[in-house]
Amino acid sequence: MTMLAIEGLKVRYGAVEALKGISLQVGQGEVVTLIGGNGAGKSTLMRAIGGLVKVAGGTIRFENRDITDIRGHDCVRLGIGHSPEGRLVFGDQSVRDNLVLGAYARRDEDGIASDIERYFGIFPRLAERQDQLAGTLSGGEQQMLAIARALMARPKLLLLDEPSLGLAPLIVREVFAVIRRLREEGMTILLVEQMANQALAVADRAYVIETGTITLAGTGAELLRDERVRSAYLGA
Amino acid sequence: MTAILQALASGLALGAIYGLIALGFNITYATTKTFNFGQGAFLVPGSLVGVSLLLLAAGKPHFGNLTQAEMTMTAYVLATLASVVVVGAIGIALYYCAIKPFVGAGGLNWVLSTIGFGIIMQNTALAIWGPASIAVPSPLGSEVWRIAGAGIRPQEVLIAVVAVAVMALLDIVLRKTRFGKALRAVAFNPQAAAIVGINVESIVIAAFVISSALAGLAGILIAPITTASVFIGLGVALKAFSAAIVGGLTSPRGCMLGGFLLGVVEALVGLWRAEMREITIFLLIIIVLVVRPGGLMGARSVEKI
Numbered sequence: 002m003t004m005l006a007i008e009g010l011k012v013r014y015g016a017v018e019a020l021k022g023i024s025l026q027v028g029q030g031e032v033v034t035l036i037g038g039n040g041a042g043k044s045t046l047m048r049a050i051g052g053l054v055k056v057a058g059g060t061i062r063f064e065n066r067d068i069t070d071i072r073g074h075d076c077v078r079l080g081i082g083h084s085p086e087g088r089l090v091f092g093d094q095s096v097r098d099n100l101v102l103g104a105y106a107r108r109d110e111d112g113i114a115s116d117i118e119r120y121f122g123i124f125p126r127l128a129e130r131q132d133q134l135a136g137t138l139s140g141g142e143q144q145m146l147a148i149a150r151a152l153m154a155r156p157k158l159l160l161l162d163e164p165s166l167g168l169a170p171l172i173v174r175e176v177f178a179v180i181r182r183l184r185e186e187g188m189t190i191l192l193v194e195q196m197a198n199q200a201l202a203v204a205d206r207a208y209v210i211e212t213g214t215i216t217l218a219g220t221g222a223e224l225l226r227d228e229r230v231r232s233a234y235l236g237a
Numbered sequence: 238m239t240a241i242l243q244a245l246a247s248g249l250a251l252g253a254i255y256g257l258i259a260l261g262f263n264i265t266y267a268t269t270k271t272f273n274f275g276q277g278a279f280l281v282p283g284s285l286v287g288v289s290l291l292l293l294a295a296g297k298p299h300f301g302n303l304t305q306a307e308m309t310m311t312a313y314v315l316a317t318l319a320s321v322v323v324v325g326a327i328g329i330a331l332y333y334c335a336i337k338p339f340v341g342a343g344g345l346n347w348v349l350s351t352i353g354f355g356i357i358m359q360n361t362a363l364a365i366w367g368p369a370s371i372a373v374p375s376p377l378g379s380e381v382w383r384i385a386g387a388g389i390r391p392q393e394v395l396i397a398v399v400a401v402a403v404m405a406l407l408d409i410v411l412r413k414t415r416f417g418k419a420l421r422a423v424a425f426n427p428q429a430a431a432i433v434g435i436n437v438e439s440i441v442i443a444a445f446v447i448s449s450a451l452a453g454l455a456g457i458l459i460a461p462i463t464t465a466s467v468f469i470g471l472g473v474a475l476k477a478f479s480a481a482i483v484g485g486l487t488s489p490r491g492c493m494l495g496g497f498l499l500g501v502v503e504a505l506v507g508l509w510r511a512e513m514r515e516i517t518i519f520l521l522i523i524i525v526l527v528v529r530p531g532g533l534m535g536a537r538s539v540e541k542i
Contacts, residue, residue: 053428073431089429091422102422105415106434150433 002029004158004189005050009059012042012049019045021213022059027158032180032190034204034221036197036234042213043193044086047162050191051083052076063158078106082156086163086193088147092136096127099135099146103153113153120149123179141172148179159183161192165199177203197234201225209234242387244504250393250462252500253400257455258477259484259492260404261448266486267424268444269340271347273331275355276452277474279324281362283456284465286323287316288373289366300366305374313376317457324453327358328445336445363467370466392461399458403451404493411489420444476503479518483525485535494533 005027012020020042027033037043048054050061052073061069063079076083091099100120104113121128124145130138135146144164151159161180165173177199183190184203194200201207204221209230217224224230258280262272273279289299295307335350377391411417422430423440431437455477456469463469476499484495499518506517525533 051432053431072436073428074434074436077432077434083432085429085432089426089432091425091429093425094418094421098418101415102418102433102435105419154434 003027004029004031004064005191006062007046007050007059008062010046010049010056010061011058012045012054013057018057019213020049023210023213023215024059025208025215025218027189027191029189030187031205032184032192032203034192034194034200034207035210036194036200036207036224036230037210038195038234040212041210043210044162045213046210047083047086047160047191047193050076051081051085051160077154077156080155080157081160082151082154082158083160084144084147084151084162084164085160086166088140088143090135090138090143090146090150093134095132096135096138096146097131099150100127100153103150106154116153116155120152123182124149141168141175144168144172144176145179148176152183157189159188159190161190163193163195165194165196173199197230198225201230239386239388240508241505242385243389244508245501246384246387246389246393246397248501248504249497250390250396250500251504252480252497253397254455254459254473254496255477255480255499256404256493256496257400257451257458258474259481259496260407260489261451262478262481263486263489263492264420264444265336265441265448266481268420268441269336271336271340272351273335273355273445273448273452274348274351275335275353275358276351276448276477277470277472278355278359278362279327279449279452280456280459280470280473281359281467282327283320283324283453284373284460284469285362285366285371285456285467286453287320287457288371288460288465290319291316292371300369300371302372303374305378308374308376310376317454320453320457321450324456325446325450327453328447328449329442330354331449332442332445336441340441359467359470366467368467370464370468371460373460373465375461390462396458396462399454403454407447408489416440416443476500476518479522481532483522483532485532487531487536488534491532491534498533 003026007023007025010020010023011018023046035043045054049056052071052075056069060067063081068079091102100117107113126142127146127149135143138146164176168176173196180190180192180203192200192204201221201224207219207221207224208215209217217230258276261276265272288303291303291307291312292299292301331354335354336347339347339350375392377395381388382391411421419435420440422435423437427437477496480495480499481492483498485491502521503514503518507514
C-alpha cells in the first residue's frame with residue numbers, strides 16, 4: 002500500500018526552481034532513501050513534505066489525503082514525524098523536555114511517559130543525560146535526540162534528513178544501527194543521505210536526485226551496483 | 238537612614254513596575270525578535286479602563302474622580318482584571334496591525350509600526366478621556382504605614398507584592414508548563430517548533446497578549462501613585478526598556494533584575510540630588526553595556542552572525 006505519493010512536485014525559492022517536478026512513492030513499511038549531492042533539492046523535498054516550504058506545483062498525498070498545502074504544525078498530527086537537517090534540537094531545554102515537546106501533539110500523558118522510558122531504553126546516552134540541556138550534547142547525541150523526538154509523536158512515516166551529517170564514522174554506524182532497528186520494527190522511513198553507501202545498504206528502494214529532478218530509481222541493491230551511482234556517489 | 242529605607246521602598250515598587258514591563262519586552266523579543274516600542278501607551282488604557290469602569294459603576298461620568306469609599310479591594314481587583322483583559326486583547330490587534338506584516342522580513346519597519354500603533358492608541362485615549370488626570374485612591378487607603386520609622390505608602394507594598402507574584406508565576410509557567418516549553422521552543426527555533434506540532438503563530442500571539450497584559454497591569458498598579466492619565470506611560474516604558482537591556486533582553490529573570498536595579502538606583506540617587514537621577518541611571522546603563530554587551534544576565538552575544 003502506498004503511504005506517501007508525490008506527483009510532479011515543484012518548489013521555488015524566488016526565481017530559483019529548487020524542485021522541478023519530482024515524483025516518488027513510499028509504501029507502508031518501506032525504507033526509501035533519496036541520495037544526491039549538495040543543493041540537489043533533497044532537504045527541500047523533505048521540507049515540502051513537512052509543510053515547511055510553499056509548494057509551487059504538483060501534489061503530495063499521504064494515506065490518500067492531499068497534504069500539498071498543509072501547515073507545518075498540522076503535519077505531525079497526521080502521522081509524519083520529522084528529524085530535520087541540522088537536528089534542530091531545542092538547545093536551551095533539557096533532553097527530557099525535548100522528548101516531551103516531541104509529543105506536543107499528543108494528549109495521553111501515560112503513553113508519553115512510557116514512550117520516554119522506551120526511548121531512554123533504546124538510547125541509553127539520552128537517559129544518562131536526560132536533565133542536561135540538549136545544546137550541551139555531542140553531535141551524535143543530538144542526532145539520536147532528534148530521532149527520538151520525532152518518534153515521540155508516534156509517526157506512521159518518519160522523515161530522516163541527513164542524520165549522518167557532520168558525525169564521526171563510528172557515530173554514523175550507530176545512527177544506521179538505529180535506522181535498521183526501526184526498519185525491523187516496521188517503521189516507514191524516507192531517508193535523505195549523502196552517505197550513499199550506507200543509505201543504499203539499508204534501503205528497500207532508492208531515488209537519485211540531481212538539481213531538482215529524479216534521475217534514477219531502483220532497489221537499494223540495484224543502485225549500489227549501478228555504474229553511474231558508483232562513480233558519482235560511492236567514489237568507486 | 239529612614240529616608241533611605243523610604244527611598245528603597247519606593248524604588249522597589251517602581252522597579253517592580255519596570256520589571257513587569259521589561260518582562261513583556263522579553264517574551265515577545267524571544268519569540269519574534271521584535272517588541273512593542275509603543276509599550277508606554279499600553280499603560281494608558283491599563284490605568285484608565287479599569288478606573289472608568291469603577292466610575293461608571295458608581296454612577297459618575299467616566300472621567301471623574303474616584304473617592305476612597307468607592308475604591309474597595311474588590312473593586313480594585315475587578316478593575317485590574319478588566320484592564321488586563323482589555324489591554325491583552327489590544328495586544329492581538331497590535332500583532333495583526335504592527336507586527337505580522339513586518340516580522341521575519343528584516344529591517345526596522347516594526348519599530349515604527351509599533352511606535353505608531355502606540356501613538357494612535359494614546360490619541361484615541363485622549364479623545365475618550367481628555368488630557369486631565371484622574372486621581373485614583375489606593376484600595377489600601379492613603380494612610381502611610383510606619384515600618385522601622387520609615388513612612389511607606391501601602392500602594393507601594395501592593396505593587397511590589399503583586400509584581401513579584403506575577404513574575405514568579407510567569408517564571409514557573411515558562412519553565413514548567415506545556416505552554417511555556419512550547420513558547421521557549423518557538424523562541425529557540427520556530428521551524429523545529431512547527432515540526433513537533435506547535436502552532437508558531439498562536440504562540441506568538443499569546444506572547445503579545447501577555448506582553449500587553451503586563452503593561453496593562455503596570456498601568457493600573459501605578460495609577461494610585463501617579464494618577465491615571467493619557468500621559469503616564471512614556472517615561473515608565475523608557476525606563477522599562479532600559480531595564481530589559483541592562484538585565485538582558487533574552488533573559489526573563491534578567492529583565493526583572495534590571496527593573497528592580499533601575500528602580501532602586503533611581504530612588505536612592507533621587508534622595509541625594511534629584512537632577513542627578515537620570516544622569517546616573519543612563520551613565521550606569523552605558524557602563525553595564527560596555528562591560529556586558531548582552532546585559533547582566535543575557536546571552537553573551539545578542540545577535541548571532
